[in-house]
Amino acid sequence: MKVYLSHITALRFWRAWSILRPLTLQEFHSTGKVADANLFPSNIYQTSAVLRDCAIRECDIHGLFDELPEMPELRFCLKDRTDGLGAKPWHILHDGKEGTKSSMLAERHRSLLNYPRGSFVRIAEGLFVCSPELVFVQMASCLSFGELLALGYELCGCYPRSTQKSVPLVRRPLTTPNRLMAYAARLNGAKGAKLARAVAKQVRAKSGSVMETELAAIAFTAEVYGGLGIAEALINAPVALSEEARRVARTDWVVLDFYWPKAHFGIEYNGRTAHASADQQDRDSRKRDGLMVDGIETATMTNSQFQNVTECTALLDRVSGRAGKKRRKRRAAHADAHRKLRRQVSKFHQQHFPF
Numbered sequence: 001m002k003v004y005l006s007h008i009t010a011l012r013f014w015r016a017w018s019i020l021r022p023l024t025l026q027e028f029h030s031t032g033k034v035a036d037a038n039l040f041p042s043n044i045y046q047t048s049a050v051l052r053d054c055a056i057r058e059c060d061i062h063g064l065f066d067e068l069p070e071m072p073e074l075r076f077c078l079k080d081r082t083d084g085l086g087a088k089p090w091h092i093l094h095d096g097k098e099g100t101k102s103s104m105l106a107e108r109h110r111s112l113l114n115y116p117r118g119s120f121v122r123i124a125e126g127l128f129v130c131s132p133e134l135v136f137v138q139m140a141s142c143l144s145f146g147e148l149l150a151l152g153y154e155l156c157g158c159y160p161r162s163t164q165k166s167v168p169l170v171r172r173p174l175t176t177p178n179r180l181m182a183y184a185a186r187l188n189g190a191k192g193a194k195l196a197r198a199v200a201k202q203v204r205a206k207s208g209s210v211m212e213t214e215l216a217a218i219a220f221t222a223e224v225y226g227g228l229g230i231a232e233a234l235i236n237a238p239v240a241l242s243e244e245a246r247r248v249a250r251t252d253w254v255v256l257d258f259y260w261p262k263a264h265f266g267i268e269y270n271g272r273t274a275h276a277s278a279d280q281q282d283r284d285s286r287k288r289d290g291l292m293v294d295g296i297e298t299a300t301m302t303n304s305q306f307q308n309v310t311e312c313t314a315l316l317d318r319v320s321g322r323a324g325k326k327r328r329k330r331r332a333a334h335a336d337a338h339r340k341l342r343r344q345v346s347k348f349h350q351q352h353f354p355f
Helices: 007-020 025-030 058-066 072-082 132-139 145-156 177-186 193-200 210-220 243-249 278-293 303-307 309-322 334-352
Strands: 003-005 046-048 090-094 106-110 120-124 127-130 234-240 253-260 265-270 297-302
Touching (some): 003 007, 007 132, 025 234, 127 132, 132 145, 145 177, 145 193, 177 193, 210 253, 210 334, 265 309, 278 297, 297 303, 297 309, 309 334
Parallel strands (some): 265 297
Antiparallel strands (some): 003 090, 046 120, 253 265
């Protein structure tokens, strides 16, 4: 018999998996615009496209979990069942056999879909986890546009491994925007697939933090969804310096949170506690001076500026104009749609982070 973990249980597993297999900052920045496919679980474990021999009865599920190997990721995603009172059920996908009623142990999701290749990742004997791409589609059935957008950025990003910002390790990315789009396009008939396809087109890779996601989500998302639809930027891309600039910055390259090469302009989000230290301020100053030597201007976006919708929009629109994208007058209803998008993205982060 086999158990297929799905929905929020699978998401919790993959979050823990990415934390336990971190990248150094140098590895993160060297991945380029998208991550190496070898990083992803579908290229590490065996995969399947078939729901088969699903364990449905309580005794079968309990029996399987009693024999599971010691995996920290499993302990984390299943710990709700061992926390005593108020335990949440595991989310299990099955193929529609008898005994499919949900219980305190398992929230069962019946499915008769034809799944694309790589939908289920085998992590132990008799235990499969829905792939990150499938989880993205599954979560579309219970999340709003902005919440699902935030999840997409998380799955394609490299957030800090812990809340200690000084730790130079980041989570391993789980997928890419192109993989999300391709998977959602192939999965027909799934609840939430239409929303997943629309949202996946708006996701950008390589966000390095929750706040970078919030800024990117409102900046690059199309206006029809409440975003500003500004000119595309490189996210967390290393910028090589000239010889003269290297002497000033004391480094061969620097990383900008958002960089528009055509405009020779970058934005740094200043919401990290590390910016309060004298050493960090000194490094930031050398970084700005080195970039200035190479003709690259930078601006800082503080949390208070980001929260001020008018001020934030004006800055991003100016940058977009410098990058060569002319802005058309936005429709009257855009302001409400923009605030709605902000609220939805923020709501997801408030509910799921810190993690």
